[in-house]
Amino acid sequence: MRTVLFSAPPARWPQYRAPLARALDEAGVAARIVTRTDAPGEVDYIVYAPNGGLRDFTPFSHARAVLSLWAGVETIVTNTTLTQPLCRMVDAGLEEGMVEWVTGHVLRHHLGMDRQILGQNGVWDPVVPPLARDRRVAVLGLGALGRACAQALAALRFDVAGWSRTARALDGVDCQHGAEGLRRVLGRAEIVVLLLPLTAETENLMDAERLGWLPEGAVLINPGRGALIDDAALLAALDSGRLGHATLDVFRTEPLPPAHPFWPHPRVTVTPHIASETRPDTAARVIAENIRRAEAGEPLLFLVDRARGY
Numbered sequence: 648m649r650t651v652l653f654s655a656p657p658a659r660w661p662q663y664r665a666p667l668a669r670a671l672d673e674a675g676v677a678a679r680i681v682t683r684t685d686a687p688g689e690v691d692y693i694v695y696a697p698n699g700g701l702r703d704f705t706p707f708s709h710a711r712a713v714l715s716l717w718a719g720v721e722t723i724v725t726n727t728t729l730t731q732p733l734c735r736m737v738d739a740g741l742e743e744g745m746v747e748w749v750t751g752h753v754l755r756h757h758l759g760m761d762r763q764i765l766g767q768n769g770v771w772d773p774v775v776p777p778l779a780r781d782r783r784v785a786v787l788g789l790g791a792l793g794r795a796c797a798q799a800l801a802a803l804r805f806d807v808a809g810w811s812r813t814a815r816a817l818d819g820v821d822c823q824h825g826a827e828g829l830r831r832v833l834g835r836a837e838i839v840v841l842l843l844p845l846t847a848e849t850e851n852l853m854d855a856e857r858l859g860w861l862p863e864g865a866v867l868i869n870p871g872r873g874a875l876i877d878d879a880a881l882l883a884a885l886d887s888g889r890l891g892h893a894t895l896d897v898f899r900t901e902p903l904p905p906a907h908p909f910w911p912h913p914r915v916t917v918t919p920h921i922a923s924e925t926r927p928d929t930a931a932r933v934i935a936e937n938i939r940r941a942e943a944g945e946p947l948l949f950l951v952d953r954a955r956g957y
C-alpha cells in the first residue's frame with residue numbers, strides 16, 4: 648500500500664478526492680491518499696499544487712516523485728530541497744480550456760467585437776473584418792498548450808506562425824525557432840499569443856525592443872505568465888498607440904493589485920488567471936498513470952527538465 652500526499656489548497660480536496668481514488672484504482676495502484684501527515688518519511692508520492700503551502704521537501708526522504716497539478720512549474724523548479732523527479736501537468740481538460748479561451752480572445756480582436764458590444768451610439772458604421780485567412784496570428788510556445796491553440800487557430804483558417812526553442816513542425820503552422828525566428832514571427836503578427844513557460848530565458852521576453860518588432864496596432868494576448876512581459880514597456884507601447892490592445896490573464900503579482908495601471912487602462916483587458924484550469928477527472932488519470940509507471944519502473948510522463956526550467 649503506497650501513501651500519496653495531496654498537497655494543495657484545502658478547497659481542492661473535495662474536487663480531487665473521488666477522481667484520484669477512482670483513477671488509482673483503475674490504474675491498479677493500491678494507495679491511501681492523505682492531505683496531511685505526521686510521518687513525511689512514509690510518503691511515496693506527492694500530488695502538488697504550488698499554492699498549497701509546501702516548500703520544504705527535505706522531510707519526504709522516501710518520496711519517489713512530485714506530481715504537479717499545474718502546467719507551469721517556475722515556482723518549484725528551482726527549489727533546492729526537491730531532489731525527486733518532478734512531473735508537470737499535461738491534461739486534456741487544461742488543453743481544451745486553453746484552446747477555448749485563446750480562440751475566443753483572438754476572435755474578439757479579429758472580428759472587432761468591441762465596436763458592437765461596447766455600443767455604437769446609434770451610428771451605422773459597417774466595418775467588415777478580414778477573413779481569418781488574412782489575419783496573421785503568432786503563438787509563442789509550441790508545447791502542449793501552444794500547439795493545441797496554434798492548430799485550432801489554423802483550423803479556423805487564421806494565418807498562423809509559431810515559435811519555440813527547438814525546431815518543431817505542425818501542419819498548417821509556419822514554425823520558427825531561435826532568435827531570428829522570433830523576429831520573423833513577431834514582425835508579421837497582428838495578434839500574438841504567449842504560451843511560453845517562465846524561465847530565466849523567457850523572463851521579460853516581450854521587452855521594449857521585441858514589442859517594437861510588432862506591426863503598428865498589434866494585439867498581445869498573454870495566458871502564459873506575467874513576467875514574460877516587461878510591464879512598463881507594454882504600458883508605454885499601449886499609451887503611444889503602437890500596440891492596439893493587451894489581453895492579460897497572468898501577472899507578476901496575483902491577484903493584480905487594485906492600484907495597478909493595467910486595471911483602468913482603456914487598451915488592456917484583465918482576466919483573473921482563468922484562461923484554463925487543470926480538470927480533476929482528466930488530471931487524476933495523468934497522476935495515477937505516472938504513479939503506475941513509477942511502480943512498474945517505467946519512464947515518467949511529462950518529466951520536467953530542471954536545468955532547462957520547464
Ligand code: NAP
Pocket residue numbers: 718719720737741787788789790791792793794810811812813814815825842843844845846848849870871872896897920921922923924957
Ligand atoms: P510546454 O509543453 O512545456 O511547452 C513550452 C513551449 O515553450 C515549448 O514549445 C518550448 O519550446 C517553448 N519554449 C520554452 N522556452 C523557450 C525559449 N527560451 N524560447 C523559445 N521557446 C521556448 O508548456 P505548456 O503545457 O504548453 O504550457 C505553457 C505555459 O502556459 C505554462 O508554463 C504556464 O506558464 C502557462 N499556463 C497558463 C495557464 C492559465 O490559466 N493562464 C494554464 C496553464 C498553463 P520547445 O518545444 O522547443 O521545448
